[in-house]
Amino acid sequence: MALLFKSSWDRADWWRAELLKRIPDLDFRVWPEVGDEAAIDYALVWKPKPGDLARYRNLKAVFSLGAGVDHLFADPTLPKVPICRLVDRALTRGMAEHVLTHVLRFHRNLPGYERQQRAFEWKGLPIKLPEERTVGVMGLGELGGAAAATLADFGFGVRGWSRTPKTIDGVESYAGGGALDAFLSKCEILVCLLPLTRATEGILNRNLFAKLPRAACLINAARGGHLLEEDLIPALDTGQLGGAALDVFRVEPLPRGHPYWTHPRILITPHVASVTDPRSSADLVADNIRRIDAGEAPLYAVDPAKGY
């Protein structure tokens, strides 16, 4: 059987080695060396161009090289086959680690101490116990749920917002649009780990910021499309938001002239919150190939109607 690999980010040689360990007879092809298009059974891809996948007419499934599938649903000609997210313990742990790092950075007010250092100022800033600090996580799926659980384990007051109610130890669940304002009203630190869909595109905007407590901090590790980019700097400059740690952007790499680069209250990381590691991620891809070959349903196939 043949699998087509296409990504300008992930390393084909690593994926080839890891998948061949698990499925020795796999015909692993790397785009653009596709060969006979009709022979391609599976596509393992990151951000294919719209129309790319439609040409493989015998495709049985598409596997995303990341946790998100928005890069696939952006294509109106996406084949009507199972579309599978990547779910992997290392990817999930990496995201929880990114979130805890940035929550602790805001919780302990390191940006404030950095500003004081530049001004030669020696002054203790207000501090709270973690249980006195409310952190809100938008999106309680694989990644958001793990991040929320990690924050709760550490002792933070954690609440989560998702489409449907979720049960996670130590995390207060808010579900649906009607609960959004109540959720936001206490979030001193807001973490976005939503899937990017038509319903969540641009959700981080001035109206939402206005519902947060004053000087709340924003951590976006989901997709650049969640944030209405032009609304962020005004919210920071008025003090409605106290700071932002952004890992994702509408256009990546973030263009050189973008005002985020030089804003004193924005910390930029270059989409590194959590990265796919084929040493562990290849397990799920190999497992899904075996399942589909055996006529079983693949794991972590997304619902095209919801888009995640």
Next chain:
Amino acid sequence: MALLFKSSWDRADWWRAELLKRIPDLDFRVWPEVGDEAAIDYALVWKPKPGDLARYRNLKAVFSLGAGVDHLFADPTLPKVPICRLVDRALTRGMAEHVLTHVLRFHRNLPGYERQQRAFEWKGLPIKLPEERTVGVMGLGELGGAAAATLADFGFGVRGWSRTPKTIDGVESYAGGGALDAFLSKCEILVCLLPLTRATEGILNRNLFAKLPRAACLINAARGGHLLEEDLIPALDTGQLGGAALDVFRVEPLPRGHPYWTHPRILITPHVASVTDPRSSADLVADNIRRIDAGEAPLYAVDPAKGY
């Protein structure tokens, strides 16, 4: 019975309220309103001047307002009565939180991403799993032990160095001067939480830095006296050390002209790693007063020979 409170840092009114809740008949006196010096039974102090305590000739014990007692042993006329450290769950948790925050900051290379942001650079930096990262904790007492355990719980590779061997889950114990070089040889992030004694004064120096892996990062949350201040910047400038997060200094507040303020690889926090909160700390002080009054030994009395 009478207790004398003296500190230019801690709030007398908070301590008075919390201690009177526990010992309603306590005669709580705030320096300089001492009254009859011979009537003072207990001293609850932070950084008294040398000679200060010698005048209270009926003193039964001295209670430090912090975890360290080096500020007391600096006084050659310190009365020969029990000298007690402050041990308190909130103080211990606060220190573990400070250490985890700064370890994660170095582990995820936030200083590197901040440098890249200033240069408009979009590039992922090498990342490791926490279990691939070795963090060393010097000092495994109340605070160091808790910090090491917190790091181990998160999954870091943790080793600790102390005078005598310690058993902490997930922490590799190195004990005594003979084991120091072996301990240091793998520490990518080094945390100092030693007590300050004649044996540990100036222990963070060029010789020690040279034994760490190249580009190791230093977190000092113990005392400024542990660091030979003039050795730090050369080690950072040659790249032997990759960064330093300092909460304590020889002279505090750190003097305006000190070169640490402006060094790009030093993050300064103004001795805020963990602060005493009388709401919880008053328990131990009240308990120790009751114990001494009942003829029992107080808790957390230090060994004057060791100095901690």
